[in-house]
Amino acid sequence: MYKGKIEQSLFTMHYTAVTKHTDSLSVKLSPAPWLICKFTFPKLLIFLVYTNVLAIVLYLSGFNKYVEFGKNLSDSIIFSNSVAISAFVCVYLSTNTFKSVQRVVQVLLILISLVFGAISGSIIVLIIRGTEHTLLLGGHNNLIIRAIVGNFIFGGVMIFFFASRARIDEAKRIVLEERMKLLDMKNLTIETELRLLQAQIEPHFLFNTLSNVMSLIDTNPDKAKKMMEYFSDFLRASLHIAREKTVTIAQEMELIRSYLDIHRVRMGNRLSYTIDIPESLLAYRIPPLLIQPLVENSLRHGLEPKIEGGEIAIKGEPEGSVFAITIADSGIGVSENTGGNGIGLENIRKRIQMFCNGDGDGRLILEKNKPSGVKAIIEIPYSL
Amino acid sequence: MKQIRAIIADDEEALRHSLKRKLAALWPDMIICGEAGDGVAALKLAQTVVPDIAFLDIKMPGLSGIEVARGLPGACLPVFITAHDEFAVKAFEAGAIDYLLKPVIDSRLEKTVQRLKTRMADPSFPPHNIHEILDALALAARNTHEHLQWIKVQHKDSIRLLSVNEIYYFKAADKYTVVRTRDKEFLIKKTIKELAAELSPDQFWQIHRATLVNVATIDMVIRSLTGSHELRLKGLHETLAVSRSFSHMFKQM
Numbered sequence: 001m002y003k004g005k006i007e008q009s010l011f012t013m014h015y016t017a018v019t020k021h022t023d024s025l026s027v028k029l030s031p032a033p034w035l036i037c038k039f040t041f042p043k044l045l046i047f048l049v050y051t052n053v054l055a056i057v058l059y060l061s062g063f064n065k066y067v068e069f070g071k072n073l074s075d076s077i078i079f080s081n082s083v084a085i086s087a088f089v090c091v092y093l094s095t096n097t098f099k100s101v102q103r104v105v106q107v108l109l110i111l112i113s114l115v116f117g118a119i120s121g122s123i124i125v126l127i128i129r130g131t132e133h134t135l136l137l138g139g140h141n142n143l144i145i146r147a148i149v150g151n152f153i154f155g156g157v158m159i160f161f162f163a164s165r166a167r168i169d170e171a172k173r174i175v176l177e178e179r180m181k182l183l184d185m186k187n188l189t190i191e192t193e194l195r196l197l198q199a200q201i202e203p204h205f206l207f208n209t210l211s212n213v214m215s216l217i218d219t220n221p222d223k224a225k226k227m228m229e230y231f232s233d234f235l236r237a238s239l240h241i242a243r244e245k246t247v248t249i250a251q252e253m254e255l256i257r258s259y260l261d262i263h264r265v266r267m268g269n270r271l272s273y274t275i276d277i278p279e280s281l282l283a284y285r286i287p288p289l290l291i292q293p294l295v296e297n298s299l300r301h302g303l304e305p306k307i308e309g310g311e312i313a314i315k316g317e318p319e320g321s322v323f324a325i326t327i328a329d330s331g332i333g334v335s336e337n338t339g340g341n342g343i344g345l346e347n348i349r350k351r352i353q354m355f356c357n358g359d360g361d362g363r364l365i366l367e368k369n370k371p372s373g374v375k376a377i378i379e380i381p382y383s384l
Numbered sequence: 385m386k387q388i389r390a391i392i393a394d395d396e397e398a399l400r401h402s403l404k405r406k407l408a409a410l411w412p413d414m415i416i417c418g419e420a421g422d423g424v425a426a427l428k429l430a431q432t433v434v435p436d437i438a439f440l441d442i443k444m445p446g447l448s449g450i451e452v453a454r455g456l457p458g459a460c461l462p463v464f465i466t467a468h469d470e471f472a473v474k475a476f477e478a479g480a481i482d483y484l485l486k487p488v489i490d491s492r493l494e495k496t497v498q499r500l501k502t503r504m505a506d507p508s509f510p511p512h513n514i515h516e517i518l519d520a521l522a523l524a525a526r527n528t529h530e531h532l533q534w535i536k537v538q539h540k541d542s543i544r545l546l547s548v549n550e551i552y553y554f555k556a557a558d559k560y561t562v563v564r565t566r567d568k569e570f571l572i573k574k575t576i577k578e579l580a581a582e583l584s585p586d587q588f589w590q591i592h593r594a595t596l597v598n599v600a601t602i603d604m605v606i607r608s609l610t611g612s613h614e615l616r617l618k619g620l621h622e623t624l625a626v627s628r629s630f631s632h633m634f635k636q637m
Binding site: 203204207208210211212213214215216218219220223266267268270304305306307309334335336337338345346349363365366367368374 | 395396397398399401402403405422424443445446467468485486487488529530531532533534535536539542543544545546547549550567582
C-alpha cells in the first residue's frame with residue numbers, strides 16, 4: 001500500500017507536469033500573426049544584393065527604354081541603390097524608434113518609411129547626377145512615383161520574406177525551448193522517482209515491525225512504546241534523507257542506528273552492533289542511503305538466517321586520499337549461488353561512480369570477513 | 385472432543401507469546417505443547433511431540449518454515465505465518481495449507497481456526513500431494529540460484545567477493561583464469577570450461593575458446609575488413625576477439 005501510494009502520487013505529478021507542458025506549448029504557438037523582423041546590418045547587405053540584381057534584370061528586360069531617367073545601366077543602378085538604401089534607413093529608424101507598438105502600427109510605419117525612402121532616394125539621385133529637378137515629379141514615369149511603386153512591390157516582397165523567416169526561426173526557437181524544458185522535466189521526474197525509490201520502505205520490514213509492535217502491546221507495552229519510538233525515528237530520518245541529494249555521514253548513521261535498533265528489539269540478543277565513525281568524518285557528504293542497503297544485506301543474508309545471530313560492526317577510517325566506511329557482519333556469508341543482492345550492489349556501485357564523476361578512487365569492495373560473514377567497504381575520495 | 389496439540393515456531397519471542405495468548409482465547413480445546421525460536425529446533429520439537437498442527441514462521445534462522453513443514457511427521461498440518469505475501473498466495477492457491485499474514489489480526493486468526501477445525505474433521509486431510517506443494521513452495525522461498533552468483537578471489541591477504549554482475553569477462557591465461565572487473569584483474573583457478581557450465585548462459589557468452597564475456601558490458605561489436613569480429617566493452621580500452629566458430633552470435637545484430 002505504501003508503495004502503491006507513492007506510485008500513484010508519482011503518476012499524478014508526472015501527468016500534471018505533462019499537461020501543463022502541452023498547454024504552454026499551444027498557447028505560445030497557436031496565435032501566429034505575421035511577426036515583423038528586426039532590421040539589421042546583414043539584412044541591408046542582402047537587400048542591396050537583391051536591389052542590384054533587380055536593377056540589372058530590369059535593364060536587361062528592356063523596361064528602362066520607357067523611362068526618362070536611367071536608360072543606361074549605371075543610372076539604373078545608382079537609382080535603385082540610393083532608393084533602396086534610404087528606404088532601408090527609414091524603415092530601420094522608424095522600427096527601432098517605435099519598438100513597443102502594435103503590429104498594425106508597425107506595418108503602417110514601414111509603409112510610410114518606404115514612401116519617405118523613395119522620396120529621399122530620388123533626391124539623392126538628382127544630387128549625384130545633377131539632372132533637372134523637373135524629373136522628380138514632372139512628366140510621366142517621374143522618379144518619385146517609380147521609387148514608391150518599386151519600394152512597395154519589391155521592398156514589400158523582401159520584407160515579407162524576412163518576416164516569414166523570422167517567424168520560422170521564432171517557432172523553431174520555441175520548439176527547442178520547449179524540448180529543453182521537457183528534458184529538464186524528465187530529468188526531474190527521474191530524479192524524484194529515484195528519491196522516492198530510495199525512501200521506499202521494504203514492505204517486509206514494515207510488516208514485521210508492525211506485527212512485532214502489535215504482539216508487544218499486550219505483553220510488554222513499554223517495549224512496544226520503545227519500538228514505536230525507534231520506528232518513528234527511522235521514518236523521520238528516511239523521509240528527511242529522501243529529500244536530499246547528499247547527506248552527511250552523521251545523518252546516514254542516524255538512520256542506520258534506528259534501523260538496527262528496530263531489529264534489535266525483534267532479534268533480541270541475536271543481534272548486537274557497533275558504530276565507530278571518527279568525529280572528523282561525520283560532516284562529510286555522501287549520496288543518501290548508500291550505506292543502509294549494505295547493513296540491510298548483512299542482516300537479511302548474514303545474520304537473520306544464522307541461528308545464533310551475530311554482530312554488525314560499522315567503522316569509518318581515513319585512508320590516505322580516501323575515507324573508507326566498512327560494514328562487517330559475522331553472519332553465514334555468501335555461498336557461490338546465494339542470490340538476491342547483486343542488483344542492489346550494482347546500484348550502489350553506480351551511485352558511487354556517479355557521485356565521484358567516474359573518479360576511480362570511489363568504489364565498493366566486498367570481502368570475506370574473518371572468521372565468518374561478509375565485509376563491505378565503501379571508499380570515497382576526500383576531495384569530494 | 386479430542387484434545388488438539390500444536391506447536392509454534394517463530395524467531396521472535398514476542399510473536400510466539402502473543403499468538404499463544406490469542407489461540408488460547410479462540411480455541412480453548414487446543415494446547416500449545418511446545419515453542420521453538422529457529423527452524424532446526426522447530427523440526428526437532430515436531431518430531432518429538434508429534435503435534436496435530438504446526439504454526440510456522442517462514443523466515444527463520446537455520447531452516448525455513450517450509451523446510452520444517454516438509455519434515456513434519458504424519459498428519460501434522462502446517463500453518464504458515466509470514467510477512468511475505470508472495471509465498472502466502474502460493475500456499476493459498478495450492479488450497480491445502482493455511483497461512484497467516486503478519487501482522488496477525490484477530491479476525492483473520494479466527495477464520496484460520498475455523499478452517500483448521502473443518503479440515504481436521506475431514507478424513508482426506510492432509511492431501512496426498514502435500515509434499516509436492518511444499519516442494520514447490522520451498523523452491524520459491526529458497527534464496528539460491530541455479531547459476532553461479534559470486535566469484536571468490538584472493539586479493540593480498542583477504543578474499544574478495546565479486547558479484548558476477550560486476551565482472552566484464554573471464555579469460556584463460558596459462559593455468560589460471562583472469563577475472564576482469566571495471567578497474568581490476570584477478571586470477572582464479574576455475575577453468576573457462578567449468579565457468580561456462582556454472583554461469584548463466586544468458587548472462588555470459590562464450591565468444592572464444594578462452595573467453596567468456598558478460599553480455600551487459602558489451603558496448604559495440606566491431607567488424608573488421610577480413611570479416612572477424614571484435615567486442616568493445618563499456619568503459620574499457622581493450623577489445624576482445626571473437627573467434628570464427630562463435631562469430632555467428634553477432635551476425636545481424
